[in-house]
Amino acid sequence: MKILELFAGIGAVAHAVSERYEIAAAIDINENAKTVYRANFDHRYLTREIASLSDDELGEFGADLWWMSPPCQPFTRRGKQQGADDPRAQPMLRVFDAIENLQPKAIVLENVVGFESSPAWAAIREIFVRASYRYHRAQLCSTMFGLPNARPRFFVVASRDEEIELSPPPFVAPEPLVNFLDSSEQAKRWHGQVEVDSAFVCKYEDGINVVDQKSTLTRCFTSAYGKSHVQSGSYLKFQNSNGQNRFRRLSPTESLRLLGFSSCYQLPDGLSARQFWKLIGNSVSVPCVGHVLGCFAQTTRNR
Ligand SMILES: C[S@@+](CC[C@H](N)C(=O)[O-])C[C@H]1O[C@@H](n2cnc3c(N)ncnc32)[C@H](O)[C@@H]1O
Known part of the structure; x- marks a missing residue:
């Protein structure tokens, strides 16, 4: 066909x-x-x-x-x-x-x-x-x-x-978010593009959805995920090496996995995280x- x-x-x-x-x-x-x-x-x-x-x-x-x-x-x-x-x-x-x-x-x-x-x-x-x-x-x-x-x-x-x-598809139990997160090696690619500061999270507390790696549901992310602060996708809460709470966006590779794209799907060099989010949020x-x-x-x- x-x-x-x-x-x-x-x-x-x-x-x-x-x-x-x-x-x-x-x-x-x-x-x-x-x-x-x-x-x-x-x-x-x-x-x-x-x-x-x-x-x-x-x-x-x-x-x-x-x-x-x-x-x-x-x-x-x-x-x-x-x-x-x-x-x-x-x-x-x-x-x-x-x-x-x-x-x-x-x-x-x-x-x-x-x-x-x-x-x-x-x-x-x-x-x-x-x-x-x-x-x-x-x-x-x-x-x-x-x-x-x-x-x-x-x-x-x-x-x-x-x-x-x-x-209707057969029921499949939801997997935890941790299964979809980047390895530390993969995460290096997005360094400086996904982090948000804690003050941001306090300011938008009522309008954003914060999840952790055990969560089994994240919000639908839109093409505005890298741009709009609220209602465009979830934020991940994690602890840094000093045990302090930190927050970040889900990276483009993580967003792709959450849409069910397999690991063989490539994101080529030359585009920023924000440009990828715009494309992936439309997919x-x-x-x-x-x-x-x-x-x-x-x-x-x-x-
Ligand atoms: C909802 S997205 C669909 C995305 C796609 N199915 C995927 O897998 O990524 C809508 C798409 O329509 C494209 N589009 C919008 N207006 C268009 C137009 N006038 N002519 C051609 N493509 C257009 C956008 O660039 C965007 O990629």
């Missing part, structure tokens, strides 16, 4: 695919995302404004499955919730048009919880009905796969040929992607 990875970012979908899938192409506007993607995968990656792609250009990839994880800001509680009227929703609406015109075999759309009450959801649902797609939706979260990080997301799977059921939980793709494989096996 050939996949077109739209809004590809750093490639959570490419990272999750098994041998039975092939990435026909990945498309995203962000050059830093391409740099990270390129360090890991060698298939075609176009840095393009998706709203400018014609039907012909999209059709030329010959993909069976279009996976789209469009910008979530138009639909988040922190954003202004302008939904489909937000200019950032325009590339997604362009893809909706192309779906109606080209009718690829299957679609997966991933977004924040809350998307399902937006006009954009109503619009794509109407297209599914007009173009005879059968669809199923589900809420999936990294925590369902044992990862100690909350990242609830809305997924819809639509197919023209066969009905793809989004079955998708890898086991959630794997689970959705597994539902396609399951349907094919049962035929």
